Amino acid sequence: MSLVSLSALSSEDVRAIWHLVEAPGVDVQGTVAWSFEGNGIRTRTTFLKAFQELNLSVIELPNLLKTGERVCDLAGYLDPFYDIYVVRESNHERIAEFAASSRRPVVNAMSSAGHPCEVLTDAYFIETVIGPIRKVRICLWGPPTNVFRSWHELADVMDFSLVHICHESFHTGTSNVIFSSSPLGTADVVITDGWPRGTEQLNNPLSVEDLNRMGQPVLLPTPPFAVGGELSVDPRRYPRFAGYEQKKLLLPVQKAVLQHLLTI
Structure with missing residues (x-):
């Protein structure tokens, strides 16, 4: 299961993610492929802290989806090395196509069509x-x-x-x-x-x-x-x-998203 758009979730998924926000932290482990276009100061800060607090190792893949390589080939070669992808990419269709090709969950950290x-x-x-x-x-x-x-x-x-x-x-x-x-x-x-x-x-x-x-x-x-x-x-x-304090919730919610996708 991926989170490319919220329409991919059910109301039960949303409630499960929110429940994890309030649950004790879990060490999920695994390796994250991290590709982040642009500044995204708050989103970048809280995702990197989320990886750290969940004990996830991170490998940065700058401009992952900017290549001319077919996404089915990218996913085929990269999936064995990663447990989850977190990608900020303006081309929403490209993220969606990659998520459909991958056997791993993909998190949209912002695209032209959704946040x-x-x-x-x-x-x-x-x-x-x-x-x-x-x-x-x-x-x-x-x-x-x-x-x-x-x-x-x-x-x-x-x-x-x-x-x-x-x-x-x-x-x-x-x-x-x-x-x-x-x-x-x-x-x-x-x-x-x-x-x-x-x-x-x-x-x-x-x-x-x-x-x-x-x-x-x-x-x-x-x-x-x-x-x-x-x-x-x-x-x-x-x-x-x-x-300003309201945006501190980005961290626990992003942690909950990662936990949900890595454990379902």
Whole structure:
């Protein structure tokens, strides 16, 4: 089993991963193939710490999927040496194709189409700090991004509803997502993400006035966030900012993902 997109999981898988977050640490051992495109400061930090705390040995394979070699050949040659792959690669189709070819689990540490571990972490925060995710009123603010696509997938997997506020040109039919161009009543948590290049003219940054109209929900911006970009309010000046400490949960959730995939 791989975690390339959240749609690959069942609701039972998600609950099992969250349960492992709260369980005592387990020494799973094994060897990780690690390929990480770009900076990804927080994700890189917490995955490397997760490997260390789980006593996993790590071999770095820079630009693993940038080669012109067929992924079936890559997997065939490399699988005997590794127990799991953790890959950050912009080409989502390439990761998916590699995962389908490999006999080992593959973790998407971020691609152009998804950021599953980030969203599992934020959803765990909501579930454990704000309330049961099926009852919490969650609002996504801004155009579709890899983070928001993963939220859409999680809503389908766990059967809860989202409100996604964005320009009408981005409204598409998704059963568990209610699209709107402006706030629909109150919310318990609002999630933002950086705008994709070229969408700036189609979107409005989240403002204090918007937050007040929604009943001052918890503000959970996806880092790196830009004040003056997707936000016109500085989260540090907003009393219900989820806070920097919230992202510490990346470490235990990523550890739980690795444990789940290595032990099922």
